[in-house]
Amino acid sequence: MGIKLQQVSYAYSMGTPFEKYALFDVDLTIPHGTYQAIIGHTGSGKSTILQHFNGLLKPSKGQVHIGDRVIAAGKKAKELKPVRQKVGIVFQFPEHQLFEETVLKDIMFGPMNFGVSEQEAEQRARELIHLVGLPEDTLNKSPFDLSGGQMRRVAIAGVLAMDPEVIVLDEPTAGLDPRGQKEIMDMFHALHKERGLTTILVTHSMEDAARYADKIAIMHEGRCVLNGTPLEVFADAETLEKYRLELPHIVRFQRKIEKLMNKSLSKICLTEEELAAEVA
Numbered sequence: 052m053g054i055k056l057q058q059v060s061y062a063y064s065m066g067t068p069f070e071k072y073a074l075f076d077v078d079l080t081i082p083h084g085t086y087q088a089i090i091g092h093t094g095s096g097k098s099t100i101l102q103h104f105n106g107l108l109k110p111s112k113g114q115v116h117i118g119d120r121v122i123a124a125g126k127k128a129k130e131l132k133p134v135r136q137k138v139g140i141v142f143q144f145p146e147h148q149l150f151e152e153t154v155l156k157d158i159m160f161g162p163m164n165f166g167v168s169e170q171e172a173e174q175r176a177r178e179l180i181h182l183v184g185l186p187e188d189t190l191n192k193s194p195f196d197l198s199g200g201q202m203r204r205v206a207i208a209g210v211l212a213m214d215p216e217v218i219v220l221d222e223p224t225a226g227l228d229p230r231g232q233k234e235i236m237d238m239f240h241a242l243h244k245e246r247g248l249t250t251i252l253v254t255h256s257m258e259d260a261a262r263y264a265d266k267i268a269i270m271h272e273g274r275c276v277l278n279g280t281p282l283e284v285f286a287d288a289e290t291l292e293k294y295r296l297e298l299p300h301i302v303r304f305q306r307k308i309e310k311l312m313n314k315s316l317s318k319i320c321l322t323e324e325e326l327a328a329e330v331a
């Protein structure tokens with residue numbers, strides 16, 4: 052399932068003295084099966100755009116196409132339930148939303164709420180607990196007896212249990228240690244590759260965007276100022292400078308990267324070791 056924003060503007064508190072536009076004429080097409088990153092500084096409109104991906108917010112102007120549904124200003128947002136099921140959002144610190152007595156019940160809660168049978172929901176939970184890298188006996192534990200990283204994985208399993216066609220990740224690794232961050236990002240990348248899951252990553256991390264995404268959109272003051280492949284985005288030094296965006300590895304190894312850019316690189320964001328191996 053793909054998502055398309057056409058000329059989307061959004062104002063908070065529309066029609067009141069506190070009216071504030073957070074998005075201006077955003078055009079963004081995310082085709083089915085794409086891994087799209089959205090980057091930008093705080094206040095650039097990332098959270099606002101994210102909430103348009105499953106109808107949590109309705110555009111003040113323009114249209115949002117989610118699969119075959121259209122959400123537009125003035126149009127009644129009816130039947131959003133199927134959209135909510137198909138577009139799973141992993142919000143920042145999703146573990147704060149855990150509440151059931153056991154991990155099993157927590158993972159089963161979403162699908163059962165959407166009419167999935169108990170048997171099917173339990174089967175999904177048993178499969179997903181492995182997928183998120185936790186042992187099966189975690190299912191019988193209280194979510195509150197787990198570590199922060201484990202809780203995050205349980206919360207992610209809960210979103211995946213809805214069997215979404217699109218997954219939206221809002222800074223999914225915030226607060227995790229570097230190893231945990233890489234494991235979670237690699238897991239989503241594998242899901243994207245193996246299941247063709249359309250993946251939208253909202254992040255501050257230029258490195259994650261460069262490493263994992265097919266396309267990177269840059270938000271700046273409520274506008275989508277650029278959307279391209281990592282190579283296109285990072286080759287555009289002028290734009291990066293204009294919007295004060297830095298990619299540490301690119302900056303640090305600028306010359307070597309430039310040399311490498313003549314070759315076709317599968318990844319443009321490399322660790323120091325990978326880069327050393329490439330240029331050796």
Ligand code: ADP
Pocket residue numbers: 063064071072073091092093094095096097098099100
């Ligand atoms: P980001 O996620 O990139 O930090 P946001 O989408 O949260 O950006 O914010 C975009 C703009 O909208 C900011 O100027 C912010 O102050 C404003 N904004 C966000 N939420 C609200 C709100 N509930 N009411 C009024 N203004 C808001």
